Amino acid sequence: xxxxxxxxxxxxxxxxxxxxxxxxxxxxxxxxxxxxxxxxxxxxxxxxxxxxxxxxxxxxxxxxxxxxxxxxxxxxxxxxxxxxxxxxxxxxxxxxxxxxxxxxxxxxxxxxxxxxxxxxxxxxxxxxxxxxxxxxxxxxxxxxxxxxxxxxxxxxxxxxxxxxxxxxxxxxxxxxxxxxxxxxxxxxxxxxxxxxxxxxxxxxxxxxxxxxxxxxxxxxxxxxxxxxxxxxxxxxxxxxxxxxxxxxxxxxxxxxxxxxxxxxxxxxxxxxxxxxxxxxxxxxxxxxxxxxxxxxxxxxxxxxxxxxxxxxxxxxxxxxxxxxxxxxxxxx
Ligand SMILES: NC(=O)C1=CN([C@@H]2O[C@H](COP(=O)(O)OP(=O)(O)OC[C@H]3O[C@@H](n4cnc5c(N)ncnc54)[C@H](OP(=O)(O)O)[C@@H]3O)[C@@H](O)[C@H]2O)C=CC1
Ligand SMILES: CC(C)(CO)C(=O)C(=O)O
Numbered sequence: 001x002x003x004x005x006x007x008x009x010x011x012x013x014x015x016x017x018x019x020x021x022x023x024x025x026x027x028x029x030x031x032x033x034x035x036x037x038x039x040x041x042x043x044x045x046x047x048x049x050x051x052x053x054x055x056x057x058x059x060x061x062x063x064x065x066x067x068x069x070x071x072x073x074x075x076x077x078x079x080x081x082x083x084x085x086x087x088x089x090x091x092x093x094x095x096x097x098x099x100x101x102x103x104x105x106x107x108x109x110x111x112x113x114x115x116x117x118x119x120x121x122x123x124x125x126x127x128x129x130x131x132x133x134x135x136x137x138x139x140x141x142x143x144x145x146x147x148x149x150x151x152x153x154x155x156x157x158x159x160x161x162x163x164x165x166x167x168x169x170x171x172x173x174x175x176x177x178x179x180x181x182x183x184x185x186x187x188x189x190x191x192x193x194x195x196x197x198x199x200x201x202x203x204x205x206x207x208x209x210x211x212x213x214x215x216x217x218x219x220x221x222x223x224x225x226x227x228x229x230x231x232x233x234x235x236x237x238x239x240x241x242x243x244x245x246x247x248x249x250x251x252x253x254x255x256x257x258x259x260x261x262x263x264x265x266x267x268x269x270x271x272x273x274x275x276x277x278x279x280x281x282x283x284x285x286x287x288x289x290x291x292x293x294x295x296x297x298x299x300x301x302x303x304x305x306x307x308x309x310x311x312x313x314x315x316x317x318x319x320x321x322x323x324x325x326x327x328x329x330x331x332x
């Protein structure tokens with residue numbers, strides 16, 4: 001198949017190398033130093049899916065006809081990135097590989113003739129330098145759309161992609177986006193402190209804040225009438241049970257996520273943006289919880305504080321120390 005990938009960063013680069021390895025013809029979009037690195041050599045992948053090189057065609061925008069297009073930008077860049085490629089992509093099937101709640105909606109609005117799907121990846125990938133990606137956790141990606149059972153087209157694309165990388169067609173994609181949003185509470189504190197996800201989970205005080213942000217996310221979803229989709233052992237009933245636990249017991253949830261992640265330090269995708277001097281996705285992660293809580297007539301103060309501190313780090317370029325974070329975010 002001829003597959004286009006918009007955004008050859010951490011996940012886009014991973015998919016590009018693995019899909020090329022599975023025999024597909026790949027074109028990626030890239031810019032600046034990333035484009036120069038791919039054109040001069042390759043995308044170099046290491047870690048969880050083995051070491052390899054991909055030699056995709058690379059250009060600032062896609063060209064030609066595609067059997068499938070993956071959108072692999074951060075949520076805040078998706079609109080611009082899809083719009084810049086819409087003339088070529090509209091009409092082709094599109095899978096938006098993205099965290100947050102908005103990806104499929106944005107693609108469907110901008111690409112009215114495309115069949116649009118979403119993908120929620122549990123892979124942890126670190127874009128260490130232009131054209132270079134290290135997978136720190138090998139894991140599955142969940143693909144689907146809407147809120148019903150996985151439809152035949154989702155199953156078909158999951159099967160095609162699974163020849164390269166494990167992809168599971170998931171029921172109730174919208175509920176699963178919420179479950180992934182709860183997982184993505186892992187992103188904010190590394191972005192604030194500069195610590196890895198594993199270091200946050202290992203720290204008693206920061207783990208309490210993380211647990212409180214997750215509990216707030218689950219309670220917000222419940223207030224919005226969400227039934228959480230099942231991802232990686234996290235089910236609706238498990239998350240509802242978690243939402244009723246005191247923090248001291250609820251900490252078992254982030255601990256179990258840490259165990260699944262393994263010991264290779266994972267920065268999370270939000271801290272990676274900061275390290276590259278880029279805007280972060282935080283308004284679409286913890287920020288989405290704050291907006292959804294507001295819509296439910298409730299509050300999400302822990303998530304609001306995390307959003308505020310990530311924006312502070314974006315503006316100052318300096319991390320906030322662990323003790324200061326704990327002084328500013330009191331959790332009970
Ligand atoms: N990294 C990870 O481990 C995981 C990430 N995710 C999610 O996957 C999505 C992608 O994340 P990730 O791969 O980390 O992101 P990256 O920031 O590593 O890559 C995004 C890519 O999009 C490109 N891009 C940005 N703006 C545009 C634009 N307007 N037009 C074209 N290309 C653009 C960037 O190029 P440039 O550098 O030139 O700006 C970059 O190559 C996010 O929603 C993230 O939350 C989910 C699970 C794990
Ligand atoms: C699963 C996780 C937390 C992997 O790092 C992720 O989604 C991200 O970094 O955005």
